[in-house]
Amino acid sequence: MTWNIVCDSSADLLTKQEEGCVRYTSVPLRLLVGAREFLDDERLSPTHLLECMREEKEASSTACPSPAAFAQAFSQTDCTVCFTISSNLSGTYSAAVMGRELALEEHPEKKICVIDSRSTAGCLVLLARKAKELIGTGDADFEEVCARLRIYQASLRTAFTLENFDNLIKNGRMRPLVGNLLHSLGIHVIADATAQGTIHVADKARGEAKTYQAIVRLMKASKDCTGADVVISHCQNLPGAMKLKELILRELPVRSVDILGCRGLTSFYAMEKGLILGY
Incomplete structure (x- = not known):
């Protein structure tokens, strides 16, 4: 089986990686600074972003990825585990859940698990690393991997x-x-x-x-x-x-x-x- 570990861009990891049967995909949020919009992908310079935020007198904001962006990521492999920034900080988790439904409508054979990290940044990195460890060579049981990841998520701070x-x-x-x-x-x-x-x-x-x-x-x-x-x-x-x-x-x-x-x-x-x- 092929696996995809998907995170939104609150995980401070490279946007795309692939190793054997396991790939990593980052789904970017959008950052809104005045009239300017930045996509949080590998082309974005955090230094430039911060400079723009300092210059902008009005409030800046963020926008979560679309369900379609998640659905596209979920459709790439047989099995997907997805981790999102806390649902109490962003609508990204809801978008990912909707993306799961879109992907399953077109590919009902896919196995997709979406987990609310209840956090951001390093906790998503740790969850992605744990997922890779549990998947191993790709023959791991999907339901067991998801269950163990939920237990691990609850232990993180x-x-x-x-x-x-x-x-x-x-x-x-x-x-x-x-x-x-x-x-x-x-x-x-x-x-x-x-x-x-x-x-x-x-x-x-x-x-x-x-x-x-x-x-x-x-x-x-x-x-x-x-x-x-x-x-x-x-x-x-x-x-x-x-x-x-x-x-x-x-x-x-x-x-x-x-x-x-x-x-x-x-x-x-x-x-x-x-x-x-x-x-």
Whole structure:
């Protein structure tokens, strides 16, 4: 059997990969900045996107992929497992479910599983990697793979920290006075994702070192991290990601910590210096 691991572009992975019987496909969201529209594919420069967002005085927004875009991805192989950004943050999950129905109308023999990650960024990367591991050489049982992926999804956690609040201010989610005060004082917001996939502000810290220590405390309190894999997505902040990685490896019994650069959508939300962790 041939398999396709499909993610929307909130996963900070290359848009297309293929290895043996398993391929990886990224279905891009659209990013709307004033009158300009950006497709979140391999041609998009996150740096250029952020420059445009800084220049734009009005709020920026995102638009989920069409069901037809997902249906096209789902029709490429015998079996598909798809992971989307949290349904509480985007309509992408609903579009993927509709895409599944469209694909099955034309190809009823296809096997398609759509999973709401309840998260974004690194958690989708971890889910894609777990799917590849479970699929193996391609002869894995489809229903068993899907069941194990749902269990794995429930075990994952997300945390992130922001330094730049411009996007939140422009979208009316933070008052300008509060955002400017936080920035001038060097205060970082530390947040995590709830089990329902909504955002919860967990802490605030002043300065880089205290922020990373607070993130490690949050990770330790949220789950047993023994043997866990961690993915850090950074938005133009590789030095900070490296420091956080060193602290995590020193303080927690994790198995691995990988660092990825944010693509368009995660840059849109994290802004400059932002860090998003999946673990």
